[in-house]
Amino acid sequence: MIELEDIQKRYVLGGETVTALDHVNLTVGDHEYVSIIGPSGSGKSTLMNIIGCLDAADGGVYRLDGVDIARYSQRQLAAIRGRKIGFVFQQFNLLQKLTAYENVELPLIYQGVSEKERRVRVGEALSRVGLGQRMHHRPNQLSGGQQQRVAVARAVVTRPSIILADEPTGNLDSKTTVEIMDMLEELHAQGNAIVLITHNPEIAARAPRCVHIRDGRLSEVEPGGSRAVEGGGA
Amino acid sequence: MKQSIKMALSSILSNKMRSFLTVLGVIIGVVAVVVLSSLGEGAMDSVTGQIEDLGANLMQVTVKTDRYTGIDLDNLASLADGETISAVSPVLSQSVTAKSTLDTYDCTLEGVGASYFYIRQLEVEQGVTVGELDNDLRLPVCVIGVKVADRLFGTRDVVGQSVSVRGYDLRIVGVLEEQGSSMIISDDEKIIIPFTLAQRMFGSTSITSFYASGASEDVMDQAEQRLRRFVSARVSDPDDDFSLTSQSAVLDMMDEVTATLTTLITGIAGIALLVGGIGIMNIMLVSVTERTREIGIRKAIGAPRSAILMQFLVEAIVLSVAGALIGLAVSTALLMALRGPMGIPTLAVSPGSATLALTFAVCIGVLFGIYPANKASKLNPIEALRHE
Ligand SMILES: Nc1ncnc2c1ncn2[C@@H]1O[C@H](COP(=O)(O)OP(=O)(O)OP(=O)(O)O)[C@@H](O)[C@H]1O
Numbered sequence A: 001m002i003e004l005e006d007i008q009k010r011y012v013l014g015g016e017t018v019t020a021l022d023h024v025n026l027t028v029g030d031h032e033y034v035s036i037i038g039p040s041g042s043g044k045s046t047l048m049n050i051i052g053c054l055d056a057a058d059g060g061v062y063r064l065d066g067v068d069i070a071r072y073s074q075r076q077l078a079a080i081r082g083r084k085i086g087f088v089f090q091q092f093n094l095l096q097k098l099t100a101y102e103n104v105e106l107p108l109i110y111q112g113v114s115e116k117e118r119r120v121r122v123g124e125a126l127s128r129v130g131l132g133q134r135m136h137h138r139p140n141q142l143s144g145g146q147q148q149r150v151a152v153a154r155a156v157v158t159r160p161s162i163i164l165a166d167e168p169t170g171n172l173d174s175k176t177t178v179e180i181m182d183m184l185e186e187l188h189a190q191g192n193a194i195v196l197i198t199h200n201p202e203i204a205a206r207a208p209r210c211v212h213i214r215d216g217r218l219s220e221v222e223p224g225g226s227r228a229v230e231g232g233g234a
Numbered sequence B: 001m002k003q004s005i006k007m008a009l010s011s012i013l014s015n016k017m018r019s020f021l022t023v024l025g026v027i028i029g030v031v032a033v034v035v036l037s038s039l040g041e042g043a044m045d046s047v048t049g050q051i052e053d054l055g056a057n058l059m060q061v062t063v064k065t066d067r068y069t070g071i072d073l074d075n076l077a078s079l080a081d082g083e084t085i086s087a088v089s090p091v092l093s094q095s096v097t098a099k100s101t102l103d104t105y106d107c108t109l110e111g112v113g114a115s116y117f118y119i120r121q122l123e124v125e126q127g128v129t130v131g132e133l134d135n136d137l138r139l140p141v142c143v144i145g146v147k148v149a150d151r152l153f154g155t156r157d158v159v160g161q162s163v164s165v166r167g168y169d170l171r172i173v174g175v176l177e178e179q180g181s182s183m184i185i186s187d188d189e190k191i192i193i194p195f196t197l198a199q200r201m202f203g204s205t206s207i208t209s210f211y212a213s214g215a216s217e218d219v220m221d222q223a224e225q226r227l228r229r230f231v232s233a234r235v236s237d238p239d240d241d242f243s244l245t246s247q248s249a250v251l252d253m254m255d256e257v258t259a260t261l262t263t264l265i266t267g268i269a270g271i272a273l274l275v276g277g278i279g280i281m282n283i284m285l286v287s288v289t290e291r292t293r294e295i296g297i298r299k300a301i302g303a304p305r306s307a308i309l310m311q312f313l314v315e316a317i318v319l320s321v322a323g324a325l326i327g328l329a330v331s332t333a334l335l336m337a338l339r340g341p342m343g344i345p346t347l348a349v350s351p352g353s354a355t356l357a358l359t360f361a362v363c364i365g366v367l368f369g370i371y372p373a374n375k376a377s378k379l380n381p382i383e384a385l386r387h388e
C-alpha cells in the first residue's frame, strides 16, 4: 500500500527553482494497477523515484505499508528497494558486463539468498519472461525487447509487492511493447501492484486506473476517459 | 565475499592494460624492496659465513701506539696456557713489491710465528709451513699464496724457487691452499715469512699485533679477558691504546649493519608502496566515476552502502595484492638471475621480505581503496542513474 500525502519536491538550478512535484496526493492499493501519464518534464520520474525510495521528498509524508519511510535508515531503505519494490526502467539499466542470468541474480545476492535458491529463482524468473534459453547472453547480445524482459525478470525475481515501471516501452517497437505490457499485466493478475509511467495514452488506457500529471500536479482520469487525457495533453 | 572477489576480478580483467599499469607502481615497489633486502640478506649471510670460516675462536690484538709495548716473544708465548688460549702468534704486515726472475708483484708480506697457520686454519697445498726453527734461526724462507705464485711464476709448482723482497732472497718452502675470493682478507695474495725475519727486514723490535686462538668456544670470554689483562698491563692507556677483535665482535658489528640496512629498506619500501598506492587510488577514483551508473543501478535493486563499499574496496585490495604477487614472481626470477653475477648461490626471496611485501600490499589496498570506495557508496542513486 502506497500512500503519498502532500508530497513536494523542488530542484534549485542556478538560482531558479523548479517545482517537480506540487502537493501530490496519491494512494495505490496492494493489488492495484495504475498508470501515470503526463508530458515530458511533468515530474513523472521524480514521483516514481520517491515511490521507489530512491529519492526523498522535500515535504509531505510517504507511508509504505502503513509506515512513514522517513523513519527508515539508509540501510533499511536499501532493503526495501530490494524486497518490496521492483524497478523497470526505460533504458533497461542492465549491467553490461554481466550475463542475463547474473543481472537477474544480483538483487538476490544483495539479499543474501543462498546460491542454490538463487539458481532456482533466477531460472524461474527468466523462463517466466520467456528467456530461459538466453540466460548466458550479455545485454549487448540481446534485442531491446529481450533486454527489457531481463529487466522485468530482475524486477520480479525478488517477489516484490510493487512493480514500478518508468516508460518501460519507451525504447521498444509496437510489437515488443505489447509483449512487455502483456507481461506486466500478467504480473498484476498474479497479485502485484503496478505503477506504470508513460506518455503514451494508448498504453495508459490499458490500466484500470489512470492518473494524469502536469507541472507536478496530479489529477485522476475517469475510467475509459480518453478525452480527459487528450484535454490534459492539449 | 566470494561474490565481491569474483566481481572485482571480472572488473579488473575487463580492462587488463589499465589494471596492469595501475599495479605497475606496486610491482616496482615490491621488486625494489624484495630484491634489495634479499640481496642485503644474501650478502650478509655470505660475509658472515666467511667470518665464521676464519675460525670461531680467532682473536686479534692490535696495539695502536708506536712506543715500546713491553710485549715480547717470550711473554707472548706464555699467554698460551692451554686452558683458555691454545696458541698465540705475532704478526707484522707490510705492503711490498716482490720480484721473481720473471716478474714483479705488489702484495702483502706477513711475518708470523709458527702457530699462525694453526690459529688461522691455513693449510699448504705444497711443501711445508713456516715453522719454529725458521723463526729461531731467522731463516730466509717463505710460504706464498696461489695468486702470488701465479703472478710471479705463472705456475703453482714453485717450491724451491726464490722470490726477492727488499733485497732478501726468500726460498719458497710452501704454497698455501687457494682461499678463493674473499671480501675481507685474501691469503692468496700474501707472502708469509718468519716473524723474526720480518722484524729484521723492517727494523722493528716491538710486537704490535698478534693473533690468538681460544681453547674452545665455551671459554672465549675468559680467553678475551686474559688477552685484555695481558695487553692492558703493557700499554700506557688501556682504553685507547689497543683493540681486540674477536669473531663475535665482528659478527655483532655485522648485526648492526644489517639492522641499519633493514631500516633503510623499510624506508624505501614505504615510499615505493606509497607511490604504488596513490596509483591505485587514482585509478579507483576514475573507476568510480566511470561506473557511476552501475552504482546507481546496483543501489536501485537493493544494494546497501556496505555492499558497494566492499565491492570497490575488494577491487583495490585485489589490485594491490595482484601487484605484490607479480612483484614477488619478478623478484624471484631476478634474484635467480643474479645468483651467478653476485656469487651468492643461495640468493632467493627471503620469507621475511615476501611477508612484508604482501602485508604492505593489503594495507595499501585498504588505505588507498577506502576513500574511493566510500565515495562510491555515498553516491546518490538518482544522480547516479542519470549519469551517462
Ligand atoms: N536532478 C535534477 N536537478 C534539477 N532539476 C531536475 C532534476 N531532476 C528533475 N528535474 C526537473 O524536475 C522536473 C521533472 O522532471 P522529471 O524527470 O520527473 O520529468 P518526467 O516527467 O520524468 O519527464 P520525461 O517524460 O522527459 O522523463 C523537470 O522540470 C526537470 O527538469
Ligand SMILES: [Mg+2]
Residues within 6 Å of the ligand: A044, A045, A046, A166
Ligand atoms: Mg522521466
